[in-house]
Amino acid sequence: MPGGNNATRKWPVGDIAWLLAVLCAGLLARLLHIERQPFWLDEALTFQRIHLGTGGLIADSYANRHMPSYFLLLQLISQLDPASAILRIPSALFGALSVGMVFIIARRIGGRSAAIVAGLLMALSPLQVQYGQEARSYTLVTLLITIALWGLVRLAQNPARASLGIRHADFDWCGWTSYVFGTIGALDVLSDAAPWLIAANASLLMIWRSLRLEPSPDARAGFGRNWLLGSAIILACCVPFYGAILAASDGQILHKFDWIPPLSWQTLKVAAKSAYLMRMAAVVRFSVLPTAVPLLGLLVAMLGMVGLWRMRGRLEGRVLLLGFAVLPLLLLAISLVKSMVLPRYMLWSAAPFFVLAGIGAASLPRRIRPAVATVLLLACAVNLAPVYRLETKPRWDMAAATLAAQVQPGDTVFTGDPNAPTMLAVLQPKGAAPIGTTALVTPQLDVALARWKQGSRVWAVNGRSALGQPEGLDAFKDRITALGTPALQIPEGKEITILMFPAPAAAD
Known part of the structure; x- marks a missing residue:
């Protein structure tokens, strides 16, 4: 499989051109008719919060289980123009950058073909586009987690280098820094990123275990020290803010989610179809809207399974699997006590899934890959079109x-x-x-x-x-x-x- 050994080489001009193309596609998809749908409740609350003043904004954020960071950003932007389109533009930009990160991760693991398909899926996913047109922080969290995911993939590809001391000339600063600060950023923007800690640490555990085969007896100890140092930095930068949320909510966090529909096969299907299988979700009704390309979701699911099969036995594949699977499985487990299954809560886990789908597409014979990518592009574009004309938010x-x-x-x-x-x-x-x-x-x-x-x-x-x-x-x-x-x-x-x-x- 291409990409693993050549990941650190200079990118060819063709790869850079494709990266720019999928970035532009993702940005265009999110900016197109960004003002057409009115605010719904979450965005209206955002609008009210950013007009409370800085102190009121911070207090209101913690009282409602939110980090104030993203709202402070929107408060700054709102001074330019309070219109809904202006407040949504950061989400569009962060969503488009997430497309680029998915492309970069897929290229590193599976080469150009994998990157093109993964990038297109992320760029044209209806749910990703919908939340790329909302004045909320979901796309920023997704971007930050994809940065952290890229760091983990890099560490998994060279565990021996990842185990070197920080003073060593060959220490993997890029891998560890991307993981640590991507994780800190995500956690300090939205608590929905908390399950990423479980997925990431499970991945780091597997990388650490793989070092038992290294000839150097100090490799595992060195990796463990770097892991503990990274974890300490993450906790130091995040625990105080989560303590503020707990203090403001009187410890009654789960009791404030009674508005989420009860767990059922229907809710599971809606969440899975919208998060991973390219279906458009209704905002105030727990349902998916009619699709223009019925077989697209099946195709994406098959590509994802093929990609997972192709990555079996590789550390990078396990990192992707955990990045994709931990979040929905954790939400499912919590939902046995208190329903927590919502498409937007699963949004960031679509990124590693689309990378796996891209790797699955790259396993096809080389001669048919251009045709498959073209068909996929057209199908995704047709499938996305209803997002811009249907009423998905109450008027x-x-x-x-x-x-x-x-x-x-x-x-x-x-x-x-x-x-x-x-x-x-x-x-x-x-x-x-x-x-x-x-x-x-x-x-x-x-x-x-x-x-x-x-x-x-x-x-x-x-x-x-x-x-x-x-x-x-x-x-x-x-x-x-x-x-x-x-x-x-x-x-x-x-x-x-x-x-x-x-x-x-x-x-x-």
């Missing part, structure tokens, strides 16, 4: 515009979703007065009913802002039947409906 922007135009002083806006007032406030039309200054916005039905009886018109909004137990329109109408018959029913996209109930005197 709270349309609902906010409708209410801003029609509510009058003294009106009441009742929202079935308790987070809807946040959505309406964040997505209010530019230049329009906040709805809350004209009408009372409340998720409490008893308040809305009391004001209605006192002569207030009520605008009842059915729709959700995030995952959770859905309430259909019929059930919503049954819940507010005391308001009578709505005079208006206004659909706003697929997820939201606004009902207007005239005041009792006006109804009479």
Whole structure:
């Protein structure tokens, strides 16, 4: 297999050109229509957090189990322009750089053909593109973990060099530094990176065990010292921040994930299909959307299995396997107690999987590889197209515009979703007065009913802002039947409906 012995040689011009091509493809895919979908709840909370001031931002981040680092970055960027597209651009850039790292890892292990296929899969994965168009930190974590993964692969390819002392002229500074600081960066951006520590240390354990075959008796001891030093640096740079999260959450971290759907075969299939098999996920419904290329996921799965088979017995292959498998298996184990299976929580584990798929493609006969890469490119592009035209996030922007135009002083806006007032406030039309200054916005039905009886018109909004137990329109109408018959029913996209109930005197 190409790539292993030649990994340190200077790159040919052709490889550099392909790297730039997949980088551009990944960036274009993420920047295209980046402003089309409105914010959903997580992004709306990001918007609110970055406008709290630095102290408030840090406190609110820790209270909600988040590191403040990414939000501080967005706070700085928001000073240029608070528009949604500006706040999403860092995610697009980090996502595109992740594409480049996947290409580099795959080339190091499997050569140019593996790198092209792995890079294209990462560039055109619907889930990777979706989160590359969100004002959240998932793509930065993915980038940092791919940097750490590259370091681990490098260490696995030359364990003897990785065991040298840090003062030795041939000490692998690149491998150890990439692993240590990539891991620190990921952990200090988002706690979703914590399972990477398990995968990485399991990989380091295997590399350490492989040194028993080395003629030098000091190799294992040297590697162990470097491993312990790296671990100490990682813990020193991360433990204080995780202590702050624990202190702010009163130790009740798992109890704050009740909104995640219960573990089932359906949730497992949705997570696997969207994270690894090129399916597009709905944001507020735990489902995958229809695909334009039904067999693409099967093809990618087969390439991944072939790549895993091709890498059997090689340390680099075991590193990739652990990088891919530890995260979903850990989430599955935790979900036996508290459901934690979500596509975005599995996002970074797709990178090593796509590298394996690239290696599987590189095992095909040389004469058909260009045709396979071309077919894969076209299939991925067609498969990705619906991301840009389908409604994947509720149109709270349309609902906010409708209410801003029609509510009058003294009106009441009742929202079935308790987070809807946040959505309406964040997505209010530019230049329009906040709805809350004209009408009372409340998720409490008893308040809305009391004001209605006192002569207030009520605008009842059915729709959700995030995952959770859905309430259909019929059930919503049954819940507010005391308001009578709505005079208006206004659909706003697929997820939201606004009902207007005239005041009792006006109804009479």
